[in-house]
Amino acid sequence: MSFSSPIVELDLHGYTADQAQVEIDRALSLAGPGTYKIKCIHGFNHGTAIKNMIYREFGHGLSTKVKRIAPGENQGITELILREL
Numbered sequence: 001m002s003f004s005s006p007i008v009e010l011d012l013h014g015y016t017a018d019q020a021q022v023e024i025d026r027a028l029s030l031a032g033p034g035t036y037k038i039k040c041i042h043g044f045n046h047g048t049a050i051k052n053m054i055y056r057e058f059g060h061g062l063s064t065k066v067k068r069i070a071p072g073e074n075q076g077i078t079e080l081i082l083r084e085l
Helices: 017-030 049-058
Strands: 007-011 037-041 068-071 077-081
Touching: 007 017, 017 037, 017 049, 049 068, 049 077
Parallel strands: 007 037
Antiparallel strands: 037 077, 068 077
């Protein structure tokens, strides 16, 4: 995974919400200036714990690096927008 690419993808399948938060924090700290979006692939068949954690921990201005949170192409993806294009 390259943290200098415009879109960073994190596959969080099989992670607990706490483990996913650690990975997202790591990705945010390593994201380069060219990265504008972190795509969190968490799935949706086994509940919404990770999706809920993302909104709770990174939404509403709680993270200085995340401008906004957007739904992905399907229910199992949540996108952290770091800067607008």
